[in-house]
Amino acid sequence: MSKILIRGAKVLGGEPQDVLIDGEVIEAVGTGLSAEGAEVVEAAGKVLLPGLVDLHTHLREPGREDSETVLTGTRAAASGGYTAVFAMANTFPVADTAGVVEQVYRLGQEHGYCDVQPIGAVTVGLEGRKLAELGAMHESAAGVTVFSDDGKCVDDAVIMRRALEYVKAFGGVVAQHAQEPRLTEGAQMNEGIVSAELGLGGWPAVAEESIIARDVLLAEHVGSRVHICHLSTAGSVEIVRWAKSRGIAVTAEVTPHHLLLTDELVRTYNPVYKVNPPLRTERDVHALREALADGTIDIVATDHAPHPHEDKDCEWAAAAMGMVGLETALSVVQETMVDTGLLDWAGVADRMSVKPAQIGQATGHGRPVSAGEPANLTLVDTEYRGQVDPAGFASRSRNTPYQGRELPGRVTHTWLRGKATLVDGKLT
């Protein structure tokens, strides 16, 4: 592989520097580096970040290839600046055995757009009753370290306790989709002022908060770490803040859409805004932004959830829950966190690359942009503003809530171990 010189990029938003890639690694970072023998990428004015890492992606393969495949999903990831994604286990069949996680892992390797790290199910069939063979998935070629029944909550306190304890043997972590099932039967949207008017079944904040409260206490009791998926309420922020102050090993993620959108949008009854957990209120949005800024929430994770057109082109109650997010995540974070002054680009690198790589133990990702490190890099034109056009998505699905919305920032280049997966906004 030849050399690449990224010239004059603002590394983590700092002073312009040159970054020289040789093969799979960063050879040098500095000013006035020689371009001899290297392909030059002019990056003046652009921001260079470590390749983004998504701890929460639904790639849908195996089983729902009509909405996404490992290939289309990893192309979407590369397009959004990601070099590693964690693929959720709610596939058909469920990723609850070594066989399924190895299949997904190998597909990611073959396609080469983005590292795919499968997440293993906590319980067999995501049914919440019997632990899946967590050790076997860890020991498989996929080397699973993150376990989640995402889409379903591990609501049985004993099963959750055992899972938290069990994965300590190999340094794993359980990622909880916090949703008390009885409190959310028939839930269609956030329970509050808007649901009362629209007559849609309410998904109360307490259904999330009560599970998080229980799980941080369980984690403390058994001395395990726990990760909270897509935290969505101001109350959840308070609980996680309290848990961290007590020294409990909890980490938490927030999705881009929960940083930007509110349940007021549901007044359109357009299912493109139907997502789980649901869009919350303005007050929640502000609490989430502040928590991401002060580190109470550790990371941004997309919960990229592709669905075919027909699953959204219907009445609200019949529609599937979820939004695609890989190709708009960084723009939404720029809009909500950077352009508002809450986070600088080094902070973005931390929340979207360094920390998610640490939580998921994604080796070689989320590393400093410095000599000797793997060349997993993302170059962003932060001056760009434009309307989101789903027709241009690499994802197989188009269920974005941002269609036609103007957002800042555009990923122009992505390198996975020195190999360009995205050049001038085009996939290789």
Add this chain to the structure above:
Amino acid sequence: MQRHLISAADLTRDDAVLILDTAEEMARVADRPIKKLPTLRGRTIVNLFFEDSTRTRISFEAAEKRLSADVINFTAKGSSVSKGESLKDTAQTLEAMGVDAVVIRHGASGAPYRLANSGWIDAAVINAGDGTHQHPTQALLDAFTMRRRLIGRDAGLGQDLSGKRITIVGDVLHSRVARSNVDLLHTLGAEVTLVAPPTLVPVGVGTWPCEVSYDLDSVLPKSDAVMMLRVQRERMNAAFFPTEREYSRRYGLDGERMAKMPGHAIVMHPGPMVRGMEITAEVADSDRCTVVEQVANGVSIRMAVLYLLLGGNEPAVTNARTNEEK
């Protein structure tokens, strides 16, 4: 007036009064030997019912036929509604048939809104009840009934319900009737109080333009109309209240409670009534109870709505009368 009637909240005070006044004109037609107007001749209206409701469908059908519209009944109950595509597919089928209006009843809140706003169909959409969201023609017929009884048939023309105190009792949480009535009665200047066990009042009710009380007896003496909502027995299985008997004791309307209401006050019910649950037979059959009138008024209101949405600018009755007499 807007092109569609999706929510009672979409109506201005003037829209609503116009509908009530037009309904009075329509009601006079019902008193004539020939109950038919040629107003919507040549227009096609589909009654698209995804949910069983013979009462509402018959009421719309009678209204449509009295306006001489061509009527198609499409009952989609039992088809794969849960899959979702059926609403869109059905809409496109109807569009291809060139229908002018769709009267839709659907179990999912927001389905009429989607039908009107998704580009699936060009016809006017009239919400005949969607999930636990809205039932605007029910609210209109209720307001019509109140205006007639509390102000008077002729005295009421051009009037709203300013200062009238309306109490709505029962399962507010699951009630599209309650939501529509709160919106419309507020627009018409009435003061609304909701009475229910706290479990059957939605979280978020605090922003509604009404009062909420848990004590029926304290509200009754200050009510000009008391509207009893249907309470399904099955709700007690989900712990909304302990037993049927306890519900009736605390929130049901019996003769003794009715006596606490002012002499002029009326008892209303959108039907079907669960006698012995929210209302005793004694109250249901008393002459203060307007249930039967509400049914008759429903036809007049639906004629008025269809006429105003589809009939254009020509006057309905005067013009029609001349035509008829020709």
